[in-house]
Each structure stands twice: as C-alpha cells, then as structure tokens.
Amino acid sequence: MNACVRAVARCALARCCIPYAVLEGYQGLVDGGDKVKRVGWEDLRGIMPLGGTVIGSARCLPFRSRPGRLAACLNMVKLGIDALIVVGGDGSLTGADILRAEWAGLVEELAKEGKVTQEEATGVGAELKIVGLVGSIDNDMAMTDITIGANTSLHRICEALDSIVSTALSHQRAFVVEVMGRHCGWLALMAAIAVGADWVFLPERPPPMTSRYPDWESEMCALLQRNKEMGNRKALIIVCEGAIDQSLQPLKPEKVKEVIEKRLGLDTRVTTLGHIQRGGTPSAYDRFLATVQGARAVDAVLEANPTTMSPMIGMSENQVTSVPLMEAVKTTKEVANCVSRKDFAAAMDLRDPEFKHAYDAYIESTLLADAPLSNSVPATHRLRVGICHVGAPAGGMNAATRSAVRLLLNRGHTPLGFSNGFQGLVDGDVKTLNWQDVNGWTTRGGSELGTNRVQPAPLPEFLELGLLAYSFQKWGLQALLVIGGFEGFTSVLNLSRARALYPAFCIPIIHLPATVSNNVPGTDYSLGSDTALNAIVEACDRIKLSAAASRKRVFIVEVQGGECGYLATLGGLAAGATTSYIPEEGLNLARIQTDIQHLKRRYIEEDQRGIANEGRVILRNEAVGAKTYTTEQLANIIRDEAKGLFDARTAVLGHLQQGGVPSPLDRCRAVRLAVNCVDWLERVAFESLEKKLNGSNTDVNRDSDDIKSTRRPNVYCPDSDTACVIGIRGAQVTYSPVESVAGETNLTKRKATMRPWWLELQGLTR
Template sequence: MVRGVDEEADVDSDVVTTNLIGTGKRLGVLTSGGDAQGMNAAVRAVVRTALSHGAEVFAIYEGYQGMIDGGDGIRRLDWSDVGSILHLGGTVIGTFRSMDFRERAGRLRAARNLVERGIDRLVVIGGDGSLSGLNAFSAEWPELVSELAASGEITDDQAAAHPDLRFAGLVGSIDNDLVGTDMTIGADSALRRIVDAIDALASTAASHQRSFVVEVMGRHCGYLALMAAVAGGCDYVLVPENPPADGWEERMCAELARGREAGRRDSIVIVAEGATDRSGRPISADYVKQVIEERLHEDTRVTILGHVQRGGTPSAFDRWCSTLLGHEAALEVLGDHESDGPVIGFKGNRVARLPLMEAVRRTREVPAFIEAGDYDAAMAARGASFVEMFGIFGELAEPGRVHADATSKRVALIHAGGLAPGMNTIAKVAVRLGIARGHTMLGVQGGFTGLRDGHVVQLGWSDVEGWTGEAGARLGLRRDVPEVSDLYRISRALEDQQVDALIVAGGWNAYRAAQLLYSERDRYPAFRIPIVCVPASIDNNLPGSELAVGADTALQALVDVIDRVKMSAEAVNRCFVVETMGRYCGYLALMSGLAGGAERVYLHEDGITLARLNADTDWLARSFATGRKLALVVRNENANPLYTTDVVTRIFEQESCHRYDVRQTVVGHQQQGGAPSPFDRLLATRLASRALNRIDDEFASGGTEGYYLGIVESTLQARPMAHMMAEMDPTFRRPKKQWWLGLRPIVEAVSVRPEEREA
C-alpha cells in the first residue's frame, strides 16, 4: 500500500453531510485480473466516499487471493492511505488471477475471512471473469455462511448479522470490451500509449520510406486497433469482429501502393492480436510484414507494443471517470435501496448501471458471434459508434475516388474562433471524406476575414497528408466575427468560388459568425447554402454538445502540469494555485481539479466571495499546522474579476505566517498547443463525417438549412441553427445547461475529511 502525506484532503469546511448511509457498515475493495490505468483512482474514490459516509473500508490485497489468505491480505484503510495515488499506473493494492477462488473450498475460506471482519459489502474492479466470480460468490454466500456457522468457524450471531453479500462491479479493462458501456477503466490511457507510439513510428518510417506493422492488444475486441488506426492516420487495420474477406492481401497492398504514389513516405498497418481471416486462421503481424515485403518490396518492420499499453500514468479521463465510477460504486453498496449487484459503467458522460451477468453474457457473446461467422452481430454488439468508425476508416483507407471532378458540389471548410487541438484532424477528414463522397473540397485561409478577402484554395487528397495528429490549424484562423459591412464581400467571395456548402469549425465566435450568415440569407442569396457548425474549443462552452474538439487535449495538458507542480513541492510545504483557461466556463477547472486531486476549485459558475476566501485561508493554516505538505487550488481564469489568481495567492501567502509557501501557476496557452489527444482526433473524425452527412442530406432534398453538431449523452445530433441562441447564456458565453456541473459533489466527497466537517 502506498502511504504518505495526504495531499488530497478537504474542500469547504462548512460542508455538512446529513445522511451517513454507511454508519456501522464495512466495505471491502479489491482489484482483480489484468491491471488497468485508472484503477487507483477508482480505489481512492471508493475508499474516501465510503469513509465520508461513516463506513469502515478494507483493502483486499492481491485480488481474490487476499480474501482467501486473510491475515495481512485484508487491511483497514484510512483517508491518507489513498493519498498520492491518482497519478500512479497499475494498482497499489495488487491484483492476481486466483485459481483458488474457482474452487468452493477457496470461496468458503474467503467468506470466513470476510465475516470475521464484519465485511459484507464488496466493490470489485476487474474484467468479466472477475465479475462473474463475484456474482457466483454472492449467490453462494448464504449457503457458505450457513456452512461456516454449522462447522463452528463463525458464530450464529455472525451468520445472522451477515445474511447477504452486497456488491458492485467496475470494469477495469484496457480492451474496452464490456458491451453496453462507452469506456472501461484503462482504455483511454492504453489508446494514448498506442497513438503516441504510432506518432513516433510515423516520423522514423517517413525518414526511411518504411512500412511498419504494429500489433496491439485485443484478443476478441478490436477497439484499440480500430481507434488507434483512425487516430493515428494509419493505412490499414485488422480487427477480430470483422475479419477481412478473401483477397485482403491484394487490397491492402493496393492501398499502400496508392498512398506511396500520392507522395506518402510511410505506411502503417495496425493488427489486433486476435485478428483472423474468415476461415479462422490467425493473421499475425509477421505475416502482414511478409506480404508487404514480398508484394511491394518495401522495407517493413514489426512493432509489438505488448504490456506497455497497460502501464504508465493514467490519462486525465481515466482519473476523473474512474473517480466518478468509484464514487457511485461505494454509494451503491452502502445504500439501503434494492440492489441486484450491478456493473457500474460509463455511458454518455453519465453513470450507467447494468445487470452484471447480463453485461457479462452479452460481452462473451461477441467471441461466439465471431467464431460462428456472424460478423454483423459481432460488430453491432460493439455499438453504433464502433460500427460508424469502422465505416469511416474504410472510406479513408479504401476510398471510391481520390480526385474531384468538374461536376462536383463545392464544399468549403473554415476555422474560426480560438485555436483548438484537433482542428487539423477535422480538416483532413472532411477533405478526404468529401472527395471520396464526390465533392470538391475548398479550404478558407484565415477565418472569416480570409473568406471576405477571397483567400480560398482547393484542397486535394495529398494536400492534407499528415494533418491528423498535427498541432495548430494549417488553414489559419481569426477570432473576428464579421461586421455587417463585411457581409457583401463575403457573399461575393462565396459566389466567386461557387461554394455550395460551408463547414464552420471553431468556438463561440465561429458559431456567432455562422449564425450571422444564416440570419442574413434573405438579404444575401449566397448565404442560402447548407452551413454546418462543428464544435472545436478548449473552453467546452458550445451549444448542443457536451464535448468539443480540443477540450480533452487541454484537460490533459492541465493535469500534466498539476502532476509536475505537485512533484516540485515534495521537499517543502507548499500550496499551489493553478489558473486554467475557459473564460466563463469552468469545465477545465473542475475536471482538472477532479483528475488532479485538488482540494479547492474556483469556478465562475459559483463565484468567489470574501467569506469563502476567509474560510479557505483558515483551512490552509489549520491543515498545514497539523502536518499537510501540499495543497492544490484550481481557479478558472474568470472566476472573479477582482479576486484574481494573483490576489488569491497573495492572500494565502500573507496568512501563511511562513508555515508554508504559496505559488501560482498560470498554465496559459499550453492548453491550446500540442498534438491533439486520441479522443479529440476520434471526435473530430466523427463530427467531420457527420457534417458531410448533413450536407449530403441537404443536397439530396434541395435544402439550405443551417445546423450545429454535437454529442449529447452518446448521441451525435444536428440541431437547427435557428435554435442556437436559445441554448446559450450570451452574457457569459456558455450553455444554459452544463452536464459536468453535476460532478461538483464528487469533488467534495473525495476531498473533505469527515472529521473536519461542521455539523
């Protein structure tokens, strides 16, 4: 167990908990099966949520084996025992694939050890095998307890006090293979490892004009392979759910050759470790290498990433999402409501409760579908977004055409507003899918100012080569919203370029500009074209979408900075005040605080008052006086116009009485820079494809409507532009409803020491 300074303790000292649902209850938490990044965040959340509600918590070390062995394998945890573990990979309480637990004798010993400690509630974090064992153990529990009482190993009173085992499961699996959920713990981090490797391989491959074959994990699930191929801009992918038809070798080599002819200097093929052909024969990375070398005579290398995909620091997403899931799992097992022992999953930025064995059954059906040759069923089981992404990759890897013709519809793409990582991905995917679908694609250089001045160029297939993972915005952009006096020149530019549709990717100013053109279509006939807005903003403050392209990359940049500043304070007593971007939207501040283990988060949505600053200053003084070494405060840049980051830092420093230092870190434009994260690349890809779908629908119907795209609870929607302003708070440039504000109580639940709360 990692023990140390409690870096992530309290929030507001005046928070009152009136419903201690865990009083007198004892809960065990264990991790089992393969490890996954984010398990530690889930353990931390389970422990602190349970302690916050008056329960006692025990860590069960080395998975089910610790439950069977007893002794030091089951140890009580305190608040500080799970401090400083958010950023650690693996699992600090260990994991083990216990063979003993598969035998009844082992489960009988496990039941005895739990009953002796008064534990009859479990949270298990593991794969489908671990969760199946948990379900069987729960069903068998009454019989096991009765047998233990009859043999005298436990007393009748102990048996009567623990008639049932209440449980909840969390799926820790980098494969992201649980049917019915969007993401499992560890999948996002593993995908980041793979895409980082692909980005690195692409540079060395291009230097030597080489081909690489990369094998990734996924025996029965192609999530990592497919998403890495899309996010890495790769040339071909082989996944278990949809084995390639006979002759795939020729088609693969033909596409690799076409890419070379178009000027590409590298080729990358992704192979899932469980990939087979339609006869069930495994397709190995070495075989793919052999095919490429024999048929294309290219220097080809194999990279098998292996367990590096499991290791390392968890991503920001795997920290905050695992915290959310661990919090909900603890509440599930401590509550007095009816519970059938669910899997607590993540779907559409919300917690989803799934019947455990139903979820396991559906997950295990996928390999059976593959073996039976029912590939449509296997693909459908993975979900609509998986199927959609597979189709998009097919269009990109094996396009119907790579050149525009004179009769094509002309679709222009423009970036506007602030820079967001992933804008280049939107451009590349829109251009290539647009060409493949029969359009001529145009790029507007320099935002709406560039459109006004006629800076429009035709973009071909090879023009956007390598843009997928590039930082910045190759087309350029401006924050300016056109003035009314600019509209005539913009309309003339659209007419001169014969633009039939417009895709606008950017932030709030981009949306305002698009809405202005839409509203002036009666005066300017050139604006009577389909206009589709794609959300791209690190602020994550756009209407109709719970997530915008760029926000995940910015969040990761923040968490990376938080990790570093926390490490810099190891030798001193220090409070850090970290300022995030976001304007009047606190998304980055709250989510980085949740993922980084902040004790205080200041949002514009909540404001900052003098009373709160006084309370927080008093808390800091008390906390450092009693042994704290580090405190972290995260502040949204516009949380308060007077209580700036500098003012807050100076107040804390003045009142520290030299017991601790106070330092401020303004992260600034690091949040806008850097290569887009895999999530932002995938989101950009889906949105670009949907924007073209919407434009094609308008072309087919003869319509000229405007829309803004976005994802709401896993569903990608297109809303009429006429509704845009009704969703927004125009004063503070953010949606009237923001889903992530509901996570604020979780920050408090995992940060406030129960003994410091005022009754």
C-alpha cells in the same frame, strides 16, 4: 484503477462507511490477514498519477473453487465486510456474482462448523452486495462505451505510433505494429484513426474490407502501392493481437511483413508494443472516468437490496450508467461466439454502436476511391463544400478537416479550404483540397488551414456581410462546415440571420465545436477540451511534485476557460486538486477563508501525526474574480493568512493548454463528428435538390468568371433548421438549429444559460 480505489474509499468515508482495501485481488480475500486492510483518508493521497494499481491484482485459482470462496467468505464476515466493489474484467466480475449467489450457503456452512457466530451469520453475513466496475485496457465489455484503463492504453499506443511514424518517414519504411486487445479491436481501430494508419486488422471484421479484392493480401498491397505512387514516404499497418482472417486463422504481424516485402519490396519492420500499453500515468479522462464511476459504485452499494441484481457501473458518453452485471458479461461473451460462427456483422453490432460508425469512417477516409463507391453521389448532386476554422486553435481541428475532406472526395464532392477563416475567403485565399493535401493532419496540433477570430456580423468592426455573400457566390459554395469555438457559433448564427438579405447564405451550414474552453452551447464536449485537460493534469502532477518536495507549499494554478469553468472543474477532479474556483460559483472572502482554514487544519494534522506534508494545488479559472481576486492576489492572501504554516505560489498555464499533439480522444471525436457533419450536409442539400427535381426545376446557379467550367445544382435552404450546431448531448449526437440554441445562450458571457452537466462535479472534487 488507483483513481477508482481513491474515489471508492473516500466517498465511502464521506458516507460513514468503513472501506477495506483487498490486496492482490481475490487472492487477498482467500488469504485474509494483512491482505485485507482498513484504509483511511491519508492512505490514498498521491496515488492518482500512478499507473497500475497500488493494491495489486492477481489471478487466483483457489477462488474458482467453492473451498476458496468459503475461505473468502469467512474472512469477510469476520471483518464485517458486507459489500464488495470489484474492478476488473469479465472473469473478475463473473467470480463476484458467483460469490454473491453462493453467499447464503457459504455463511450457513460456516455457522454450522462454528467458524462464525449466529450473530455474525444473521448480521453482517445475512447479505452480500456486489457492484462491478470494468477495468480493462481492451474495452471489451458490452453495455458501456469505455472501460477504465482503455483511454490511457490508447494514449500509450499513440505516443509510440507517433514516434514510429517519424522513423518511418525518415527511412521510407513500412512498419507493422501489434497492439493488445484480445478478441476486441477497439484499441487497434481507435489507434488507426488517431494516427491515420494506412491499414488495420481487427478480430471482429477480418479482411478483405471491400468486395473489390479477392483476398486481404491484394487489397492491402494495392492500397500501399497507390499511396506510395501518390508520394507517401511511410506505411503503417496496425494488427490487433486477436486478428484473424476469413477462415478464422490467426493473422500475425510476421505474415503481414512477409506479404509486404514479397509483393512490394518495401523495407518492413515489425514492432510489438507489449506491456508498455498497460503502464504509465493515467490520462485525464481515465481519472475522471474512474472517479465518477467509483463514487457511483458507493451509491449503488447503499441503494442495493436483496431483490436487486448485481449492477455494473458503466458510461454512455458523459453519463454514468448502471446495468445488470451478468447481462453485460453474457453479451460480451456472445461477441466471441459470433466470430466463431463467422457472423462478423453480428459481432460488429454487439460492440458499442459507435464502433461500427468509427470503422466505416476509417474505411472511407483511408481507401481512396479508385472505383465508384456504392455511396458515391450522382453528378446532379455533387456539392462544392467550404471548410474553415474560426476562433482560437484547438486539438482535433486538423483531424476533423482531414476526415471531412477525404469523405467529400470519396463521395464525389469538391472540398474548398479557406486559409485563415472567413477573411481568407474574402481575400480569395481559397484552395481545392485533395487527398494528399490533408495527409498527416490527424496528429497535428493547431490549425493547418489557419484560424482567427474574424467573423461575419452586421457591425463595422467585423467582416461585412455583403462582401462575404459575394464571395460565397464567387466560389460557388453550396454547403459550409465551420470548425471552431464560440466565434464559430456566432458566425453561423449571423449567417443564418442574414439569409433574408443575402440568399447566398441559404445553403446547409454546420458548426463543429472546437475550443479548449468547452463553452459552445448545444454540446457537452468541444474538440480540444480533452487535449487541454491532459495538459492541465500533466502540469499539475509536476507542480504537486515540486510542492511536495518543498513540503508546505500550495500552488494556485490558473487555467483558461473564459466565463466557463469546465477546465477548472474537470482539471481539479482529475488532478486531485484541493478545490477549484469557477465563474459559475463565484468567489468571495468567505469562500477563500473557509479554504484557508481547511488547508491549515490539514497541515497541522500532518505535523501532529508525523506525516510528510503533501503538495497541494488549487485551480482558478482565469475569469473568476478577475478584477479583485487575481491569481497573484489569491496567493498573497493565502500566504498572509497561513502565518508561516505553509507557503503559496502561482502557476499560469497560459497557451500551453491550446498547443501540443491532440489527445487520442480528441482525434477520435473529430473523425466521428466530421463524418456526421458530412452526412448532415449531404442530407440537407439533397432534400433541397429533390424538391427542385420533383418540381421539374432544372435551374442551376449562374457560374462566375472564376469557375466557368463548373455547373452546379441549385441548393436553396432558407429554413432555420438548415444552419445548425453538431454536438454530443448525453449519449446522442445531436443537430441543433443555431437560432434555437441562441435562445439558451448568454452571448455576453459566451456560454449556455442552462446548467452544465459537469457543474455537479464541483461537489465531488471537494
């Protein structure tokens, strides 16, 4: 919320508007006086890393009645406030819309009573503009993918659950953990996906989850017992605070604990995370979300007119959206109505479209198929699917692999993992992965399969294609999932281009982008980029504290990214950097001199006004000006030009951006995209098989000596659209043929030639 306040106020100032901060929510509007304060640029510095809200929030009973809203109207008119940007849940947004609907009548009443002049009534009081921003950890608002605060809350939950899992493993215990969410199970479901929980209870979908069991007690205990027999040392159950059973009765953690202890005899503990989920430093994504939505809210105020409906600013993937506020509130309330009618399918459909997909993916990757599943494939269509990691490690690689392996197993396929990428396949370091092999991979950073930059290419210094084709045949590969960065993309491209010479490569091949640099063409996001951003923002927060303590100090922080400025741009926006230097804009002496003059003005102004000097950071992408303006050289130039007014230091973050526990967002994206990858591989392979079956072609691949007992259907996919890159573009999951994507790629600079969506954020940072 603080990042939102900062963005709204500073963007308003930049557009020559006058921002006021209303303290304690609607209560501040009703009370007026010192509860409504005009804010300037300096009032908002240093608030980005703070949890909660610096302007306060409170429930206000008087505002729910007309006299209370009349008092609020009076205070606003007297201060000249003719627009209100509200950050809150459905109740707060509904209250704002009511105020707008009554506004004309309220102003008229104040004018009749002589409390406002006719000039005020026809001037600032003539119209009220309302814009809503959704601040809710529950993520329960319809018509937006995510709400401000939800991602940070998920971070807090996952941090706690990761610690609880360690304790559970040590003591072989079961833990039942209650998380917030009211009537929305988003936090519970995403946390279950992000930590690989054994079971989850949601308000929208009461258990049992499948038709194989008569009640949830039998279903849950069967799952836990089977996991224990397979060697699991822990059991983790997540319960949303609004969870219910099929009869709409509340389902509490204590009841779940009682069932586990009675039926399974497991030592079980209950943990309620409570308000720890609401606090703490905001995540990088929440800072980005609040900043871009806050800026858009100011634009919406300036664009509004008396005929437009009050808008709600939302988000669909990386695209900021504007939808009718009350339509969103109405749809949100309809979810609870569906649940009360026991129409759980409709309740699921009213959530964000990805909610149901995430739920289905979680169920299929959690429930080991002890009986044929409805979506399991016939024996004639079961595939041998290779999985490998290529390039540098990135957060989410392991989570994607785990989900892919478990889905493939549940559908009757055989997943084969290559250790250390394609080199491992050639060396014969290949293993048939089972359910337990990937247990616990969701929360692990790095690459459990192992990864390197070796890739197949028709060049002597790379892996020889003929040898690789022989290995494809030797292991009977019928589909391939490549998880990795730009080397993964070029590997798939080279395999696709070599199909005419090597028919072994004529199988469905899909690349799931995973790199901190986020430079893979064909997608807006790569796995690992959010984990890296959180590492950068956390480091910058600490560096700024050091810089502030030393007073006049500027840090030049070097971040990774190669020729792609994504990390520097998003990191600078989320960390509150003074500016960021990226290859897309280049760097020269004129730009450096402009920034130095800006810094000098800021420090001089702070001294003149007696304001404590602020610690500042500048983010530099590792490749920008690499031959001339190195990080150390930039610090030297700035230090010399400052003439003693302030100091300059350096910080090179290096490989800490690639390591650590993956962020919850990267884990959830990994699961979502892995499911889509498996679905695509199946669809493409099955289309090939159906063509052969319809043509009465019953040929099978000739079995090699290594796998004599395996007879496999003949998959043959020579078309260019059967080797693709999966991506998130705008609000859609896309499958782009690598050949077409290569046409919009600068292979030398290792990035797309098209203007990236995030580049416009450079201006917003400044």
